[in-house]
Amino acid sequence: MAGVTGIGYVRYQAPDLDRMETFLSDFGLIRAARTDTALYMRATGSEHHIHITELGEPSRGLGVGLRVDSREDLERIAQQAGVAVVESDEVGGGVRAILTDPNGMRVDIVYGMKTVEPITVRTPLVLNDSQRAPRLGLLQRPTRGASHIARLEHAVLEGPNFEAALEFYCGLLGMEVSDRMYQGDPKNTVVAFLHCGSGQAYTDHHTIAIAKGPAGIHHCALVVLDWDDLMLGHHHLKDRGYSHDWGVGRHIIGSEVFDYWWDPFGNRLEHCVDGDMVNDQHQPDNFPFEDEVLAIWSPPPNPNPAITEVVAA
Numbered sequence: 001m002a003g004v005t006g007i008g009y010v011r012y013q014a015p016d017l018d019r020m021e022t023f024l025s026d027f028g029l030i031r032a033a034r035t036d037t038a039l040y041m042r043a044t045g046s047e048h049h050i051h052i053t054e055l056g057e058p059s060r061g062l063g064v065g066l067r068v069d070s071r072e073d074l075e076r077i078a079q080q081a082g083v084a085v086v087e088s089d090e091v092g093g094g095v096r097a098i099l100t101d102p103n104g105m106r107v108d109i110v111y112g113m114k115t116v117e118p119i120t121v122r123t124p125l126v127l128n129d130s131q132r133a134p135r136l137g138l139l140q141r142p143t144r145g146a147s148h149i150a151r152l153e154h155a156v157l158e159g160p161n162f163e164a165a166l167e168f169y170c171g172l173l174g175m176e177v178s179d180r181m182y183q184g185d186p187k188n189t190v191v192a193f194l195h196c197g198s199g200q201a202y203t204d205h206h207t208i209a210i211a212k213g214p215a216g217i218h219h220c221a222l223v224v225l226d227w228d229d230l231m232l233g234h235h236h237l238k239d240r241g242y243s244h245d246w247g248v249g250r251h252i253i254g255s256e257v258f259d260y261w262w263d264p265f266g267n268r269l270e271h272c273v274d275g276d277m278v279n280d281q282h283q284p285d286n287f288p289f290e291d292e293v294l295a296i297w298s299p300p301p302n303p304n305p306a307i308t309e310v311v312a313a
């Protein structure tokens with residue numbers, strides 16, 4: 001029996017699909033499908049889509065889709081949650097069970113979605129360092145422009161019902177705690193980083209993180225091609241006049257190199273690369289919730305971010 005094995009997509013609601021598509025394209029996603037009421041964006045990998053925007057107000061995060069590897073796992077989770085397995089009525093197809101987590105987030109457990117042909121991108125750059133020079137006779141010439149997003153890595157979900165959420169993701173969906181953060185008493189956990197319980201197989205340090213706070217999606221994180229691709233995307237978004245949140249830096253918990261931006265509707269999205277991979281040998285740590293624990297190096301977060309219009313055409 002296995003639980004969830006990865007994150008399929010994030011789902012938001014926003015009042016203007018054109019504006020969202022323009023931003024997401026500049027962020028590095030590609031349109032997979034568009035209906036009168038929803039926008040589906042893909043990465044360069046084989047997932048049909050990884051980001052959904054439903055037309056509506058108010059602007060907010062609605063939930064996530066989490067993958068299972070078998071119909072049996074889907075049936076078992078659905079039965080335990082007391083919901084039906086249904087055919088998806090969205091593009092990408094497949095079957096799913098639509099759950100609601102203890103903080104009111106929609107959590108689709110999905111199986112059998114269509115895959116698509118990956119989009120060819122340049123090979124990640126090989127870097128020479130002070131000890132090794134594997135790049136012999138090859139020049140570094142990545143081209144300027146938007147980042148190339150390979151896949152969705154994680155979503156951080158906030159809500160007031162922390163302990164119940166932990167039981168939902170670990171007990172029902174089979175996830176494991178990678179690391180925790182606490183305030184005051186070390187037993188007072190306020191953030192838990194969760195990886196998929198995939199045994200000896202390595203998986204992202206966190207596919208979901210849950211945090212105490214007002215219910216919603218704190219941010220989602222998307223893996224870009226390589227370090228240079230993250231920096232090129234940073235300058236592309238800056239040139240286009242979007243609101244920057246925080247970065248570029250390197251996290252401690254999860255180790256990702258990160259760069260956070262705001263979409264036009266107040267949702268935070270993270271470009272990341274070089275995150276930790278863990279398996280069942282990983283030993284969880286417990287960190288105080290302090291600024292210096294959030295990054296090994298980075299500039300301070302931008303205060304009080306404004307939501308700006310796209311400057312360039």
Ligand SMILES: [Fe+2]
Pocket residue numbers: 154156219220221270
């Ligand atoms: Fe993140």
